[in-house]
Amino acid sequence: MFSEISNTGELKKMNIEQLQKLASSIRSFLIEKVSKTGGHLSSNLGVVELTIALHKVFDLDQNDDIIWDVGHQSYTHKILTGRANKFDMLRKYDGISGFPKTSEDKRDTFNTGHSSTSISAASGIAKAKELKGISGKTIAVIGDGAMTGGMAFEALNYSGHTTKNLIIILNDNDMSISKNVGGISKALKRLRNANRYLKFKQDVKLALDNIPVVGTPTKKGLTKFKSDLKKIVINGDSVFESMGFTYMGPVDGHNFEELFTILEHSKTVEEPVFIHVHTKKGKGYLPAENQPELFHGVGCFEPSTGRIICNNDRITWSECFGNTMCKLAEKNKDLVAITAAMPFSTGLVEFSQKYPQRFFDVGIAEQHAVTFSAGFTIAGIVPVFAVYSTFLQRAYDQILHDVSLQNLHMIFAIDRSGPVGADGETHQGVYDISYLSPMPNMTIFSPALAEDFEAILNISVNDLNGPVAIRYPRGSILHRSDFSNVSFPKLEYRNCFKAKVLETYNTVDVLIVSVGVMLKNAIETKKLLNDMGFSVSLVDAFCIKPIDISTIRRESNKAKIVVTIENNVIIGGFGEILQSQLDRSIVKFAYKDEPIPQGSVKELEEKYGLSPQSIADKIKKLLR
Numbered sequence: 001m002f003s004e005i006s007n008t009g010e011l012k013k014m015n016i017e018q019l020q021k022l023a024s025s026i027r028s029f030l031i032e033k034v035s036k037t038g039g040h041l042s043s044n045l046g047v048v049e050l051t052i053a054l055h056k057v058f059d060l061d062q063n064d065d066i067i068w069d070v071g072h073q074s075y076t077h078k079i080l081t082g083r084a085n086k087f088d089m090l091r092k093y094d095g096i097s098g099f100p101k102t103s104e105d106k107r108d109t110f111n112t113g114h115s116s117t118s119i120s121a122a123s124g125i126a127k128a129k130e131l132k133g134i135s136g137k138t139i140a141v142i143g144d145g146a147m148t149g150g151m152a153f154e155a156l157n158y159s160g161h162t163t164k165n166l167i168i169i170l171n172d173n174d175m176s177i178s179k180n181v182g183g184i185s186k187a188l189k190r191l192r193n194a195n196r197y198l199k200f201k202q203d204v205k206l207a208l209d210n211i212p213v214v215g216t217p218t219k220k221g222l223t224k225f226k227s228d229l230k231k232i233v234i235n236g237d238s239v240f241e242s243m244g245f246t247y248m249g250p251v252d253g254h255n256f257e258e259l260f261t262i263l264e265h266s267k268t269v270e271e272p273v274f275i276h277v278h279t280k281k282g283k284g285y286l287p288a289e290n291q292p293e294l295f296h297g298v299g300c301f302e303p304s305t306g307r308i309i310c311n312n313d314r315i316t317w318s319e320c321f322g323n324t325m326c327k328l329a330e331k332n333k334d335l336v337a338i339t340a341a342m343p344f345s346t347g348l349v350e351f352s353q354k355y356p357q358r359f360f361d362v363g364i365a366e367q368h369a370v371t372f373s374a375g376f377t378i379a380g381i382v383p384v385f386a387v388y389s390t391f392l393q394r395a396y397d398q399i400l401h402d403v404s405l406q407n408l409h410m411i412f413a414i415d416r417s418g419p420v421g422a423d424g425e426t427h428q429g430v431y432d433i434s435y436l437s438p439m440p441n442m443t444i445f446s447p448a449l450a451e452d453f454e455a456i457l458n459i460s461v462n463d464l465n466g467p468v469a470i471r472y473p474r475g476s477i478l479h480r481s482d483f484s485n486v487s488f489p490k491l492e493y494r495n496c497f498k499a500k501v502l503e504t505y506n507t508v509d510v511l512i513v514s515v516g517v518m519l520k521n522a523i524e525t526k527k528l529l530n531d532m533g534f535s536v537s538l539v540d541a542f543c544i545k546p547i548d549i550s551t552i553r554r555e556s557n558k559a560k561i562v563v564t565i566e567n568n569v570i571i572g573g574f575g576e577i578l579q580s581q582l583d584r585s586i587v588k589f590a591y592k593d594e595p596i597p598q599g600s601v602k603e604l605e606e607k608y609g610l611s612p613q614s615i616a617d618k619i620k621k622l623l624r
């Protein structure tokens with residue numbers, strides 16, 4: 001559909017009216033496609049004009065590069081680089097990614113997915129080009145949410161004074177996933193509200209003389225924009241100016257004329273430039289404009305109404321977490337909840353409404369969130385930091401240095417632990433056992449069922465000491481009643497460090513030890529093996545650290561082979577930890593040591609031999 005403009009030569013010939021038509025058809029295309037595949041709709045609808053303008057003004061086939069921060073807003077860029085026909089497979093197994101991927105197209109300069117990396121990467125690329133004598137601009141497109149991440153500040157601090165030909169485009173829509181928070185957000189609001197049309201009072205050349213970073217050679221080229229430049233605000237007071245950037249803006253990010261004027265201008269400036277673009281999240285689609293949070297990362301929906309249709313009736317782990325937190329907070333007045341810009345997705349909205357004084361959204365600032373939590377513990381408060389497994393990686397040193405070495409009592413509620421599906425390799429939560437296990441004093445639980453999850457959250461908040469991590473996956477939660485033929489022991493403080501022996505025999509072919517929700521696969525594997533005539537004992541490891549080695553050793557002594565099933569990577573995973581403590585070899589079912597691609601959990605389990613059938617087949621071979 002967009003094949004004729006996918007080559008930038010065509011786009012460059014289009015006039016404003018044609019571009020507006022193009023923007024409108026891209027929006028319809030995005031709504032239609034994302035309504036079927038799911039994806040990051042609101043953010044993408046907000047940057048259609050900005051992306052078109054960038055493709056028109058800069059030359060990605062030559063030496064200009066764009067780094068998309070987070071990268072969840074790169075769909076229009078994908079369309080303009082010839083990938084529109086692949087959108088039916090957006091975020092699907094073997095399909096195109098919802099994030100930039102250098103393997104898909106060379107104009108996806110840098111892979112992203114986690115927030116706040118773009119300025120550092122762009123700054124490095126710009127420096128490298130400078131060293132190699134390559135011309136061209138390097139452009140970081142970063143959202144106001146991503147701008148709350150510490151790494152963005154580190155990069156701004158460094159590159160404003162040092163990096164030529166770097167352009168930072170701040171896409172300010174006043175939203176992270178939820179409403180953006182913090183001082184930066186307030187400062188941006190002030191800038192947005194400042195007089196947008198601060199006209200130059202003098203001749204344009206004279207005005208440019210007052211901008212220290214613009215040299216004489218660039219003035220010549222700029223005179224042709226003389227009339228347009230009257231619209232550009234150059235606000236000498238912004239924090240970005242103080243950091244060494246030439247600040248331009250704010251401009252209306254849905255107005256092509258303003259965008260072209262400012263982008264063309266920035267092209268002529270050698271020194272680092274900071275362009276403030278104001279956009280509307282969800283632009284052009286009322287359901288997304290009205291509920292940008294809901295349509296930030298949405299499943300399938302009805303395009304005409306915005307009605308969500310892929311809703312699961314079952315309660316999710318995040319919802320169960322949020323409900324339990326509300327109950328616990330009622331009794332324990334010292335309990336607080338912390339999120340790094342994800343109140344909605346971690347299930348904390350109700351908590352934030354019921355207990356606004358005890359709820360803290362710190363922005364996309366996982367490192368700060370951990371050390372901030374550590375501070376709470378010093379004054380006798382019990383902080384629960386709800387965070388996705390993949391984003392907690394950001395705070396590795398803070399977990400070690402500020403929490404675990406000091407044995408402080410905080411709870412890491414680790415959501416999206418295990419494979420996450422459509423977001424792919426940048427977001428897979430398959431490393432947390434490996435990265436948390438070496439932390440001294442750390443307790444790690446991996447519940448399989450809602451009943452155990454609620455109980456262990458309560459025990460962790462009220463009875464335990466030191467740092468506690470509770471890992472749980474994306475999606476629907478399971479209950480005891482889902483496994484009517486298994487009898488589960490009641491989880492209490494006295495047995496919370498124990499592995500749960502769910503089925504045991506004096507002599508047995510196989511002992512299966514499962515981790516967390518992999519219990520489901522373990523139960524199904526057991527059934528398959530039983531049908532093949534093999535006997536199977538079953539243990540739910542539950543407590544990963546400290547590992548209940550005595551129970552597992554006792555069960556292992558009765559078995560011909562011992563098998564572990566987990567949703568972590570093999571290296572540093574539960575299987576390896578167990579093997580290092582049991583003096584026998586173990587057959588370990590875990591994710592392979594390679595980037596784990598996008599795809600449904602089922603597809604990934606098939607790919608990595610973690611489905612009940614493939615596990616049973618492998619065990620059968622080993623037993624024979």
Ligand SMILES: Cc1ncc(C[n+]2csc(CCOP(=O)(O)OP(=O)(O)O)c2C)c(N)n1
Nearest residue numbers: 043114115143144145146175176177341391
């Ligand atoms: C380190 C990290 N933490 C959290 C997230 C989850 N996340 C993805 S997008 C987003 C909000 C980004 O807001 P902004 O940069 O303003 O982009 P917008 O969606 O508003 O266009 C968040 C919190 C992430 N990708 N990376």
Ligand SMILES: CC(=O)[C@@H](O)[C@H](O)COP(=O)(O)O
Nearest residue numbers: 070072113297345420423474
């Ligand atoms: C882009 C990003 O990092 C988040 O928006 C993430 O995609 C959310 O994932 P969930 O859909 O699992 O909440």
Ligand SMILES: [Mg+2]
Nearest residue numbers: 143144145175
């Ligand atoms: Mg934003």
